Amino acid sequence: MDADVLTPDFATYPWIPLDRVGFAPPTVVVGWADGTSLDCHALWLYENTVAIDPVTREATVDPGDLPAAEFLTSAERRADGALLLGWADGRESVAHPGWLSSIARGEHVPSFVPGPQEVWTSQLGEPPTFDGTHVLDDDDVLDAWLGAMCSFGIARLRGTRADRTLLEELAYRIGPVRGSNFGGIFTVEAKLDADSTANTGLNLGQHTDLPTRETPPGFQFLHCVENTVAGGASRMTDGLAVVAELAASHPDEYAALTTLQWVFANRAKDGDHRWIGPIINHGAPSSPLTLRAFYPVRLAPHMPSGEVERAYAALRVFSRVAHDPRLMIRNRFEPGDLVGFDNRRVLHGRDEFDSGGGHRVLMGCYIDRDDVFSRLRVLRRTGEAGDRHRRAKAADETKEEQAT
């Protein structure tokens, strides 16, 4: 076994020897003992074995400079189970069979991590919750929490250090903070000169933040450092459940919500962000759901005037479903609680509270989905977390096979 075979990335793969190799130019067909197989085009193998830069692990050959597929002259199983390739100029290259296996199993596609989404309703009760005492230095805690956040769209840490600097420390352990007109790390607390409805004691209807952006922030994090007010409970609703309910029970309103567009505009004194979109945006195939649901910044209908009545009627139904107690969970923030949620999927809101009767201080920030997923992939590249994830996925697949 040659564990030093270069792969076109920085992951560590188990050595899964090839069971068979067939070559029908320009395609090499490799297979494993468990019955899986993979078709590999000669030029794809060239790019990912001959042409890998050993430092960046990226392909180095411009497509215009690639050889003809006939440049691959032989493909065989090496004694240790690797794929041995012979090229017309006499060179040989080797493909790692564990890496090829990961491609055959679809582990390279973007959706493999974060994995499937779990749709939830009020029966969830509490967000998936993890002990946050050691999250700053324990990768297993970070892995478990981020993993649940990606699946459920929400997950909570309890028992973190309840001060105003913890969130920033944790955020940079995940990825770059995405700034906004609220700054990088922002504070949510009742203020006399509020720059947002969030910074009052008012009830906040179920919403998603910053629909005024072409791509609204992916994940939002809220860390409670102080909460002595009565009321002010946090409310969360899974947008996937809302969309499913609308599609099933209110098809006309669902059609209006997915097609009729609005102009969203930020109204800060020193900013002017604008975007147009429907309330429910499914986007292109394989792109995530984006809900644009924040009435304080919904500026104007961008549709024929004859459609506006229908658009408002649909908004009314959207709001009713988004606040339906059968779908929503309601939880009080305790100092040390840190909740992360998918801002484009999960609607969040807040009960009103009396800002004169105590303090409610949350620190907040955004981190884009790309960066959360990237962190999770890196955590799962090697070591126990990666092995655990692979074992869990294998167990799920076994369960599915048994069920079908």
Ligand SMILES: [Fe+2]
């Ligand atoms: Fe918000």
